[in-house]
């Protein structure tokens with residue numbers, strides 16, 4: 334009899350350990366955190382629809398940078414509104430739309446957030462925030478400058494939109510951010526920190542070199558996160574296939590957890606589900 338009681342207790346412990354492990358895997362990453370940063374959405378296209386469908390069908394998540402002035406049709410507005418409602422199991426959006434500037438302009442080498450003053454940058458950030466929040470109904474907490482080009486005043490301009498918590502940047506080009514923007518790669522994020530900066534690890538323009546990413550896994554797995562910048566608008570069938578292969582490389586082996594930028598910000602603040 335004692336043997337059966339013992340067996341019963343051990344079985345219960347194993348069941349509770351298993352469910353405990355499941356809880357942990359829901360609330361904390363299974364290895365590396367991967368943040369996908371897809372740039373340059375204006376009006377929706379077949380490529381964009383295909384990209385977002387792959388993300389949602391594979392039960393992962395991604396972030397998509399919107400150029401507000403390039404969203405011109407009712408159909409695009411409605412589609413972005415519809416997609417922004419789609420949630421992961423943890424209630425965070427499956428696709429997080431973020432502020433990729435208002436015009437994405439580049440004139441004589443001067444881009445929207447380089448070579449212009451604080452007032453101009455503030456204005457463009459806020460025009461885009463208003464469009465995302467009020468027209469697209471996609472609350473926006475993240476920003477990334479067009480062409481990964483910002484200047485010494487971009488941090489000040491961003492401070493005028495306090496709802497922006499995450500700055501996606503390519504620190505090789507963009508070295509002007511102020512000290513209050515902390516990179517979790519190098520500094521511990523405290524509960525009071527409202528500004529984090531995430532650095533792009535992989536920057537792909539027309540292609541997506543999955544070999545490069547996969548070969549780097551041994552180094553990447555020790556980082557808190559990696560950020561992959563992509564441009565699905567340029568992809569052909571082969572690129573889409575490579576993207577799915579990359580998703581499966583991480584997912585099927587349980588090597589990583591995909592998060593959106595603002596979800597990662599909340600995760601660092603120990604908030605594992607959205608309201």
Ligand SMILES: [Zn+2]
Nearest residue numbers: 372373479480
């Ligand atoms: Zn861009």
